[in-house]
Amino acid sequence: MRRSEDWDVVIVGAGPAGLSAALVLGRARRRVLICDKGTPRNWASRQMHGFITRDGIDPREFRALAHEELARYDQVERRSATVVGVRPLAGGLGFKVKFARGSEVRSRKLLLATGVLDRLPQVPGIEKLFGTSVFQCPYCHGWEFRDRAVAVYGHGKRGFEMARAMTAWTADIVLCTDGERLTAGAQRQLQRNGIQVRTAAISKLEARSGRLKRIVFHDGDALAREALFFDTPSSEQSALSRVIGCDYGDDGGVKCGQYSSTSVPGVYAAGNITRDVQLAIVAAAEGTRAAFGINRALTREDFATRLRSPAASTRESASRPGAGRKR
Template sequence: MSSNDQLFDVVIVGAGPAGMAAALTLGRAHRTTLLLDSGEGRNAPAAAVHNFLTRDGTPPARLRELGRAELSAYPSVRLRHDTVTAVTVLDGFHLELAGGGSAGARRLLLATGLADDLPGPRGVEPLWGRSAFHCPYCHGYECTGEPVAVIGAEPARVRLALQLSRFASDVALCTGGQPLDPALRATLESHGVTVRCEAISRLEGTGDRLEQIVFETGPPLARAAVFVVNVPRQRSDLAVRLGCQTFADGCVEVNEFGQTSVPGVYAAGDMARRATVPMPMAAVIAAAAGGTVAAAVIDQDLLSADFDLPNPFAQARS
């Protein structure tokens, strides 16, 4: 790293739930920490955060405000609204920042998160996070007693439709013109789930509230909410530039301690997962927990270096 860099014990790239939780843990351990916030939260379109004990129903922006307020109590933590443009690995990490200047880090924690691409149908974008969803655990409860639809014909979409049928007033599976396995159709219909196989023209609503699904042929379907397929992607290419091992879906591979394949680089939140987990975990509380664990392991890593002690996590890296 450059001799002009301000050296931090840890630089955290990303100030969502994982990044803020990690900064809190490191601040309480008196580790000098720079938390870089791009201001781009994945759950920003959503009305509320759910499944976060003591914060269920909190708007995402409010959760970020609360997190920043708590971090301000720890003098070793510095929050900066900035992004990384380049990183060099040389006796630590040298980071060039978009807002000007640079920083040095002994350890690096990536918490840059995912972004959602929405392949369709037409009209889904203004509804996203308000009446068009992808996760039943984040937004399913709010559909209690409401007519909802699930788009897709794959077995996982059938499973979701059946899950929602437990508490929604009326569930329809809309295959979007795709064929549906007859056995799956029989299962759906035997549990009261309507099946519509016509190609979908568009979603219609007022503002961010869905009103109906319009098909290429046949009558429209009145619905209050729809569960669509999203395609998550890495919001930042920083992990790839660092050479971190990734999965086919783009997620960064970590072990149970948040360690990546690159020494000194950790990752937490929905951008990273273990090999035993088949998909990114979108839950805010899971991201925060991952940040806490990674931060504690980083502190122990630094403690081993500071006092020339054996590192209990040295062999844990994938």
């Protein structure tokens, strides 16, 4: 393996979590390889909200700005590549990271920032409206539909909770359960909060000018709505954390300890895969925390190594300013 394919940190996933981590690690003079397969969770969105100083930015522009900032740090390299395997090296010396095209690199630490993808409800017409008038997150797009006629899609507790959440933005809410009955208690609580319930199975969504216009039911009825907010389970984008053997929490997220470290030594996790608050700025903050933890661990390891071989360290420091700092 070429020396240039030895990295301090490989980051898998270049969403807000991975990009923020790369910035902090680059500024800490770490050799960072950040890889991405080009499938961000917000692929359908044209406006990202709630990220202070970037409210309403097109996610593609957000990524482009992040790439520009990372380009200032010559020890950070971005690569369009899918990571398909990770193998620990003997003696806790790091990992071999394997790419879909067969090549491998070595890394001392690994950050998983691989995100999740939404499973859209099985309703004809929904996919082309996702990101414009069909959404999975009221914090991201609720403001744009404040005081407007919205529908909520979700089964059982999920539908109930999304309908309750939407009351922060509008009073005109219809919960569509798509064929599922609600308990009498849930129905009563929703009604007392002014939330209507439709249990009929949904036949399709109809659009006008690329935006939701009506929800059509199998019983022939139709409901005019300007937006639909759904709550369905999302899926991890990558099996890497499971393959490596990371522990999971009860909420289904990769379990993290101090500074985003996972249960596998040397592996860190950040962003939506931890199943914390699923907003871009939180993912970015988790990436920053992981970067802090990774750099702290690397610095301490190097410090301890130099203590064990003081002569070598002194020789190296004398011959090259700053040398010995990384390994």
